Amino acid sequence: MKRCSPPTFACSLLESVLSDPYREAILGDLIEEYTLRIESTSPFAASRWFWSQTCRSVPSMVWSSLRNGSYFITMSIAMGVYIFMATLKLAADSLISKLVSPDPTTQVILAPIVFLTATAIGGCIAAQIRRGAPFSWH
């Protein structure tokens, strides 16, 4: 008699990664297809197919939930701030090395320029990520 239950660990992985309302739908679809495949092929081939679908589906669904979830906005903002801070530090280091003893007027002019440029770069990158990845998972 052929084994009729799909790989338990793969199911648990999908259960933990997928979010509603698609958790039920995806798992149901995979179980249904697995049952059909186990009748026409070997249990090993059916399990291999199930695992392949699981491994390839997880990145798509994680990315999809990241794009839709509010924590993605937080991540984008955090990344924007991080880039802003890193750019600011780089700019400050560069300025200090070039202008060994910059006068206060130069500092007053340069500071907002560096600030605005860094914010724009950080914001653009965060917005780009928010809009969608420049690649597809499939």
Place this chain on the structure above:
Amino acid sequence: MKQGQLLGSLEQIILLALVRLDGNAHGMIVRREIEERTGRNISIGAVYATLERLQTKGYVSSFTGEPTPERGGRAKRLFRVEAAGKRALQISEQTIRSMTDGLKNRWGTI
């Protein structure tokens, strides 16, 4: 569909599969239809992620079906194309057609 906002290739293929299936279809049926017609072995996750995106855009709608024993007691999520989705497909097709128009004799040289 906003001007200049074309459907992605996978979005287009999935919408076409839904139109072909003529009615309510769930993810695995869509995946199978694409595999049979194009030979592309797409993951079920990619299909649902795209369907979710299309639903957000208002091109498809979905509803939950009845749970069945062969699905381990899990319900199906059935999708159908909305009028906006059909319009988006027509615009995409027109765009491709207008861009490829007159290029047939150049394929050999590209």
